[in-house]
Every structure is written in structure tokens, then in C-alpha cells.
Amino acid sequence: MNRRLIGIDMGGTKLEAAIVDVGEGFRFVSRRRVSTEQEGGYDHILSRVAALIDECVHEEPRVAAVGVGMPGSVTVTGAVKNANTVCLNGRSFRADLQQRVNVPLVFANDANCFALAEARFGAGRGCPVVFGVIMGTGVGGGLVIDGQVREGLQSICGEWGHTILWPDDRFPCYCGKSGCTELFLSGPGIATRYAQRKGERLALPDILLREQAGDAAAVACVDEWMDNFGRALSNVINIVDPDVVVLGGGVSNALCLYDRGVEKVARYLFSDQLRTPIRQHRIGDSAGVLGAALLTWPAGED
Ligand SMILES: [Zn+2]
Numbered sequence: 441m442n443r444r445l446i447g448i449d450m451g452g453t454k455l456e457a458a459i460v461d462v463g464e465g466f467r468f469v470s471r472r473r474v475s476t477e478q479e480g481g482y483d484h485i486l487s488r489v490a491a492l493i494d495e496c497v498h499e500e501p502r503v504a505a506v507g508v509g510m511p512g513s514v515t516v517t518g519a520v521k522n523a524n525t526v527c528l529n530g531r532s533f534r535a536d537l538q539q540r541v542n543v544p545l546v547f548a549n550d551a552n553c554f555a556l557a558e559a560r561f562g563a564g565r566g567c568p569v570v571f572g573v574i575m576g577t578g579v580g581g582g583l584v585i586d587g588q589v590r591e592g593l594q595s596i597c598g599e600w601g602h603t604i605l606w607p608d609d610r611f612p613c614y615c616g617k618s619g620c621t622e623l624f625l626s627g628p629g630i631a632t633r634y635a636q637r638k639g640e641r642l643a644l645p646d647i648l649l650r651e652q653a654g655d656a657a658a659v660a661c662v663d664e665w666m667d668n669f670g671r672a673l674s675n676v677i678n679i680v681d682p683d684v685v686v687l688g689g690g691v692s693n694a695l696c697l698y699d700r701g702v703e704k705v706a707r708y709l710f711s712d713q714l715r716t717p718i719r720q721h722r723i724g725d726s727a728g729v730l731g732a733a734l735l736t737w738p739a740g741e742d
Contacts (some may be wrong), residue, residue: 442462444500446506448493482531505734507616515597522615547735548735551582552731553735556570557728558723571598577690578601582597601625671708674705675708712737
């Protein structure tokens with residue numbers, strides 16, 4: 441059975457809305473993109489998102505709900521925290537947005553939306569338990585079981601980026617702890633590790649080029665990164681033992697993750713054999729808005 445869903449993806453620089461037709465596959469019926477205009481402040485963003493929702497519901501009024509993927513997480517009281525759209529932090533965005541529109545809203549963070557899209561239609565399709573990983577400017581993750589996102593009691597399910605990899609005060613994290621995985625596996629984190637060796641800050645693709653050219657600092661930096669990736673992801677697999685891990689975000693384009701990185705995961709795993717496929721994402725940039733829409737599609741109806 442096909443049905444039409446509406447999803448909203450709130451990025452730091454753009455807001456995207458889509459009406460998507462889903463069934464065996466998916467097809468975008470219409471998409472809208474506007475700039476987030478963070479500088480306009482909290483109420484301005486609220487109005488922009490509410491207007492996008494109203495436009496989509498006007499076009500497709502039969503939906504039961506609208507899915508919204510947003511940055512950061514929420515505290516137990518419902519306040520946003522750790523969002524890169526910083527004016528949302530500390531605000532009850534979910535409740536405030538719901539008050540502005542006449543359709544029920546379903547929220548999840550962007551990593552959960554990515555994981556859901558890849559689980560339903562991407563690299564995790566057919567797998568009951570999917571761990572979706574985002575490695576980009578930050579490191580996040582989402583767990584999908586039988587087609588449903590697990591939010592968790594504290595809404596932190598899948599947040600492996602802030603598990604502590606190297607407990608050492610030399611590595612302070614913005615979350616208030618030290619030595620978090622994100623500091624070693626995010627794009628900026630890897631760039632910082634290179635800069636500490638070489639005194640020069642480069643983006644990850646340039647570090648990889650230098651590594652291929654034999655630059656000693658780059659070779660050491662990539663070796664360390666692969667090792668850290670293996671340690672961190674093996675911890676996740678030890679606990680969750682998912683059927684597949686899907687990697688997304690800009691850092692996931694580094695092909696060394698899929699051979700050298702996977703070898704390191706196998707080395708640190710509490711099992712003599714790594715059977716878990718570790719795959720690159722398939723859906724790409726559309727996963728956020730597609731996953732948001734899929735939040736409103738109950739499992740078992742596909
Ligand atoms: Zn942290």
C-alpha cells in the first residue's frame with residue numbers, strides 16, 4: 441500500500457520539507473528548501489518551520505501527522521540541548537512548534553532520521569536491527585529495531601559520540617566530559633589531531649591525500665583514527681550486536697573506513713569473528729527529510 445507522508449529536516453543552514461510517496465520504494469512528490477536564517481532568532485525559526493508545515497499540509501491534507509527531524513537532543517523536561525542551531529538550546533521547541541500548527545508532530549533527532557531512512561530503504565533494508573552512524577562535524581547515531589526508531593528513556597539512544605573513548609582531561613568535550621568519541625572520529629576532531637602533530641589545520645580529504653603521499657604526521661593521524669574507529673564501534677557492536685551498521689555523514693566517504701577501519705573493529709570485538717556488515721549509506725543527502733517523514737509511518741504497514 442502506498443501512502444503520502446510529510447517530513448521536515450531542520451539543518452543549521454537550511455530547512456527542508458518534502459512530501460514523499462512510500463510503499464515498496466519511495467518517491468519525492470515535492471520538496472521545498474529555505475534558508476534557516478538562524479540570525480533571525482528563535483521565534484523566527486519557529487515561524488519558518490510552521491509555515492513550511494502549513495504549506496505541505498495544504499498540498500497534502502490527508503496526512504495523520506508530520507515528522508520533524510531536528511539537531512541535538514532534548515532534556516527530560518523537553519528542552520533542546522546540544523543543537524548546532526544554537527538558539528534552539530534551552531527552549532521547548534517541540535512543544536512550541538506543536539502549538540503553532542494544526543497537525544500532530546512526531547520528532548526525532550537527525551541521526552535517528554538518517555538511521556530510519558537507511559533501515560527502511562537504504563543500506564540497512566531487510567535487517568531487523570540497524571545501527572546508523574553519523575560522522576561529520578559531530579558524531580551521532582540511531583538505533584532502529586523492526587522499522588522503529590528507539591528514542592530511549594532519556595532520548596539518548598545511539599549517542600555513541602559521547603561515550604568516553606580516552607578518559608583524559610587533555611581532551612575536553614563541549615558536553616562537559618573529557619575524551620568523548622566525537623573528539624576522535626568527527627571531521628573537526630581528526631583535523632585537530634592532525635594539527636596537534638603538524639601545527640597545520642587541514643580538512644580530512646587533504647589529510648588523506650597527504651597520507652597517500654607519505655607525510656609522516658598524516659600517516660600517524662590516519663592510523664590513530666582507524667584504531668579509534670575500531671575501538672569505538674566495537675564497543676557499540678559488543679552491546680547492541682546489530683544486523684548491520686550504516687555509516688553516514690561527510691567522514692563516511694573515506695574509503696579506508698571500510699577495509700582498515702573494519703579490520704580494527706574486528707580486532708577489538710568481543711568475538712573471534714566480525715560478521716556485522718559495515719556499509720556506506722545509500723540514500724545520501726535525502727536521508728534526513730525521508731527519515732523524518734518515515735517517523736509518521738507505523739512499522740508493519742509496509
Ligand atoms: Zn562529549
